[in-house]
Amino acid sequence: MFTVSTVNVNGLRAADRKGYRAWLAGTDADVVCLQEVRAEPEQLAPEVLNPEGWHAHWAPAAAKGRAGVAVLSRTAPDAVRIGFGSAGFDASGRWLEVDLPDVTVVSLYLPSGEVDTDRQEEKERFMAELLPHLVDLRKRSADEGREVLVCGDWNIAHREADLRNWRANRKKAGFLPEERAWLDRVLGDEGGYTDVVRALHPEAEGPYSWWSYRGRAFDNDAGWRIDYHVATAGLAGRAVEARVERAEDHASRWSDHAPVTVRYADA
Amino acid sequence: MFTVSTVNVNGLRAADRKGYRAWLAGTDADVVCLQEVRAEPEQLAPEVLNPEGWHAHWAPAAAKGRAGVAVLSRTAPDAVRIGFGSAGFDASGRWLEVDLPDVTVVSLYLPSGEVDTDRQEEKERFMAELLPHLVDLRKRSADEGREVLVCGDWNIAHREADLRNWRANRKKAGFLPEERAWLDRVLGDEGGYTDVVRALHPEAEGPYSWWSYRGRAFDNDAGWRIDYHVATAGLAGRAVEARVERAEDHASRWSDHAPVTVRYADA
DNA sequence: CATGGTAAG
DNA sequence: CTTATCATG
Secondary structure, eight states, rough: OOEEEEEEOOOOHHHHHHHHHHEEEEEEEEEEEOOOOOSSSGGGGGHSOOOOOEEEEEESSSSTTTTOOEEEEESOOOOEEESSTTTTTTSSEEEEEEEETTEEEEEEEEOOOOTSSSHHHHHHHHHHHHHHHHHHHHHHHHHHHHEEEEEEEOOOOSGGGGGGTTGGGGSTTTTTTHHHHHHHTTTTTTTTTEEHHHOOOTTOOOOBBBBSSSHHHHHHTTOOOOOEEEHHHHHHHTTEEEEEEOOSSSGOOOOSSOOOEEEEOOO | EEEEEEEOOOOOHHHHHHHHHHHHHOHHHHHHEEEEOOOOOGGGGGHSSOTTTEEEEEESSSSSOOEEEEEESOOOOOOEESSSOOOTTSSSOOEEEEEEETTTEEEOOOOOOTTHHHHHHHHHHHHHHHHHHHHHHHHHHTTOOOOOEEEEOOOOOOOOGGGGTTTTGGTTTOHHHHHHHHHHHSSSSOOOEEEHHHHOOOOOSOOOOOOSSSTTTTTTTTOOOOEEEEEEEHHHEEEEEEEOOOOOSGHHHHHHBOOOOEOOOOO
16 A cells, blocks of 8 residues: 655644654555645754655755745655756756656646735746646656656645635635636646546545634634645555545644545556 | 833834733833834734823834834823934834923934944934934923923943943943943933933943844843933933833743833922 | 744834 | 835735
């Protein structure tokens, strides 16, 4: 069995203060993808930077305290690549590829965007540049006999079942028609990828993976499913179980996101 | 008896969370001068903005979250003036004059400065502009038969007895020779003012009124006396008791400064 | 509502 | 070390 977790930690130093380290010590995952590390590697505690029993690779953003992704794996990767060949985004701490024996695992942190600001334009540029790379990555990997798994915070809820209050959010970044249409392409014939958790649970509400810190979103389960396992067909077909590790209560939360963990059967 | 307290609150909203409001409710002062309010009046809780039993006047800085002084008095002032006639500093939230029946009380927050930066030049410009106004204020008030009391954070320790580690601080803002010389002028024939607490306790170490939050300054009593009652001779001669309301322990501190309270006998 | 940077103290 | 503002989420 091959188990992969992905979680947006919303500042790894803060998450560590609140329980991340204990969570990592207790997980049975083989690979953990992190997003929003929001620290330079040197700013992390040694036990977080290089946890015992893990090989950790980091892709911090050039801008201090922003974004930043990582991949932790129990075995050493064959290769590690930062960025997806974009002059504008490769130093933004949003894309890290790690080659394991027969699968390339990616930690992705897509810009959140904000309607009517240049942050939304940036998100759209990022999406526009990413799609061709996703296609290319799938094709190259297929040639090499490898699967691809793009884990991370995609910052888009795909369908109405992917967020609690979809009506109120139709004009909000993260559920805009153009963003959803872009995910349609990623998950359709053009991209050729599968939304693993949705494939396992086609009729479920959610399961949500992010709840705003504002108001009572967590208590009311007013969440969004924006953290995905996006996999090539061969790997997606081997997914046997998915779970969102939602905290018991507010006090035990160490991020506004929850880990999304999927178990894949061996090939 | 006429009792006046002065205290740099280091952010009134934070101070309120930690105990300022209870302190105000318990004080026997007739007038309270505040410095470093660091809030626009509208950002303050109503009970802090207009405490029951007090007349409160505020002089916020134009720059949000910076400086800001206030005077609270149990009786309504006859007049209130913001600034000391300086184009550069009148909107900086550092000078507020309040006329009470026979004394003008001022809340002053002198810039802290920082050696080798333009913040030190700003401090020196402020001092240069302030001294003539102090002289003028004393003279005009004398003509009107009024005393003057300039309370606040002067951000200068006058003499070696006014800070714990004076040797280590000879080149630090707050104990520079030129700053001390300027205070000599304020407190000498030119200014004509008296350092009330020092006059009451000529031989004392301190009493300190500020302890840095850094290190163990508070526990070690490694403090500075930078908060003064600076009064015209007639009022200074009526001072009968001074106390610094140093917190019992770290947990009960609600600012890095302590209130400096003086009781003045009636004329 | 929370993180982290930064300026100020 | 602590207060704020700010941009980001």
